[in-house]
Amino acid sequence: MPELRGIGVSPGRAAGPVLHLAPPPALPAPPPAVDADAEKASVRAAVASVAAELERRAEAAADPTVAEVLRAQVLMATDEMLVDAALDRVDAGASAPHALADALAEHRAAFEAAGGYLAERVADLDDLRDRMVAACLGLPMPGIPAPGHPFILAARDLAPADTAGLDPAVVLALVTAEGGPTSHTAILARTLGIPAVVRCGEIADVADASLIAVDGRTGTVTTGLSRADADAVNAEAAALVAGRAASHGPGQTADGHPVALLGNIGSARDLTPDVEGVGLFRTELLYLDRADAPTEQEQVAAYTAVFAALPGKKVVVRTLDAGADKPLPFLRMAEEPNPALGVRGLRIARRTPAVLATQLAAIATAAAATEADVWVMAPMVATAAEAAAFTSQCRAHGLPTAGVMIEVPAAALRAPSILRDADFLSLGTNDLSQYTFAADRMCGDLAELLDPWQPALIALIAACATAGQEAGKPVGVCGESAADPDFALVLAGLGITSLSMAPRSIPAVREALAAHTLEECRQIAKAVLAADTPEAARAAVRRTSG
Structure with missing residues (x-):
């Protein structure tokens, strides 16, 4: 059966008839005169x-x-x-x-x-x-098709308003010709638990009502299915979902080696009861679309809501990750020719140190009033000196556990030096891929360079994990790669101590780890490190894990 390739952005499998979203109304010819x-x-x-x-x-x-x-x-x-x-x-x-x-x-x-x-x-x-x-x-926007039966939705791209109202019982999967791993289509598909593949340009050529299967983990779209083929795919997927619904407990390998499974959240509303803790608390939602900085009191309230819900559990707070590519009006930052390489993340403190100082004070106040185990990390750290300055400032505010995100190759290469002062590392593999391969995350022509299975990226992850083991300090992964069950085996085998992801992704990763011993994960990681291409790395996992 013919297979189409895209980027898998929301795991899961589903099969059914495909229906394409109708195009919006066309712009008419300009009138000769207007009122x-x-x-x-x-x-x-x-x-x-x-x-x-x-x-x-x-x-x-x-x-x-x-x-x-x-x-x-x-x-x-x-x-x-x-x-x-x-x-x-x-x-x-x-x-x-x-x-x-x-x-x-x-x-x-x-x-x-x-x-x-x-x-x-x-x-x-x-x-x-x-x-x-x-x-x-005066024309309506075309809505989501309503054929009266479950189907797979295909489109050039999907807007938030289209994706937000989808019923997973009706829309079995999503396939778009455009979009990217961090687009709103991807974010909302993962939130709703709908398998999704983006950047699959050939989907436009698949006729309506054709039976297809979508694998949101591998990014494959299989065409030319029979009804029996589709039924078999859905039966297998339903059995997996049912098994994962019963999954619970901490993350660990088959022989009991712990690998903490944590959640990525933006606010207290994103919390689910079964997470072991939070590996990435994105605080920038407090700051976006505001003319003035949030007050210390506003920040204390937001942080307290999260910390209070997780007594005794780890909560890793990422300080403000914004800058020229996430413009904040109150920062009054100058326009930059290349914002991705400009003043963003921790670098904002160079110009406006009060923003970071206020945030750390608010985190410390909220932490003191609750029983959560609060850790703090800075984004976009590039040097050991930056890490030392940040951790020193955290401790001055009474925050004892301070670390950094590894998103810049220079930081990954100097991980041992950074760990002299930092208490932990957390790898943001999305940005680390972007900077390692000089490939913008939204450039569809370069999508293969942003594949987390790229050997160069895995080598950098391995170097950080080794540095953590030698220093006796934890190293986690909070990028999207942590949610891939196969990749989780590689990460555990490399020595990564925690994986943080969208809460919906945790059961599948928990199952994968529980099916393999630590030594098996190490053998998988060894085989992947020897691979020269992403395809060979994936094949090595299948071959080694059985």
Whole structure:
């Protein structure tokens, strides 16, 4: 059966008939003349209508991550600079739909040029354009198909508003021609537990109603299935899900070697009862889309909500990971030619040290008022000197356990020196891949370089794990690679002590570890380290693990 290849972004398998999302209304030809007042009113009405609909969907969303994503899109839609840019174009003679499309195209170009976090949001802007054009024309936006039976949804890309309302019982899997591992399609698919593959361009050529199978772990889409083939895939997937639903307890290998399985969260609402702790508490949600920095009291309240829910458990707090690619108005940072290589993460403290000092004070206050085991780490550390300065500042605030994220190859290469002062390391494999291979995470043409199975990346992970073992200090992984059950075996074999991921991914990883002894994981890791390509590395796991 023919196989198509993409990037697996949400694990799981499903089979069924594929249906394609209909395209949005096309932009009409520009009119010869416009009534400026009427067109401006149309611009404002379209913005208000789209923002209200997105807010309605956010209010209806059961999952807090889904609601946060939709509210971020509302803020984009109502941005004063965007609206003013559209009104200026009306003054220059454009109709409302053309004015909005042009203004959003300008924003899109700026986001793409910024790279990083903003480049990953261009699909959200495209969705706003389509919705606003449809509103101006008085036409509905095409919704998710409703054939009356379960199906696999295919599209060029999916916007948050499309993905947020999906019912996993109806939409069995997602396949998009565009998108990336950190796009909102990927984030929401993982949150909802729907298998998903992105960057599969050939899906556009698969006819509606064709039976296909999607593997969200390997990134394969199998076409030409019979009904019996599809039924067999779904029966196997259902058995796996049922088995994992009964899975519980701490992460460990078959012979009892502990590998802590922790959750990645953005707020207390993301917590689930069965996590051993939190390996990545992203604090930037407190800061985004604000004209002023959150006060120390606001931060204390947010941190306390998380810490209080996890008495006696480890919570690793990442300090503010923002900068030119995640612009924060109150930082008043200068425009940079290459934001991914600019002032971001810990580097912000060079210009505005008070932001980090206030955050550390708030974390310390919240930690003292609760019983959580609070650890703190800094993003974008590049040198041992930066690590030493950060850990010293943490301890001055009464935070005894301080570490750093390894996202820069220079830091991975100097891990032993960094561990002289740092208490632990946490590898952010998403950014470490990007910087190791000089490949932007949103560049589809370079997707194979961002594969966590790349030998160079695995070698850097191994070097950090070895440094941790020699120093007697823990080394964890909090990037998306930690959620891959096969890759988890490699990481355990290399000596990684904890894996942090979206809570939904934990049962599959727990099962994989429990099926192998530590020595088996070490043999798997040894075989993978000897591989020269990602394909050979994956094959080595299958061959070695049986």
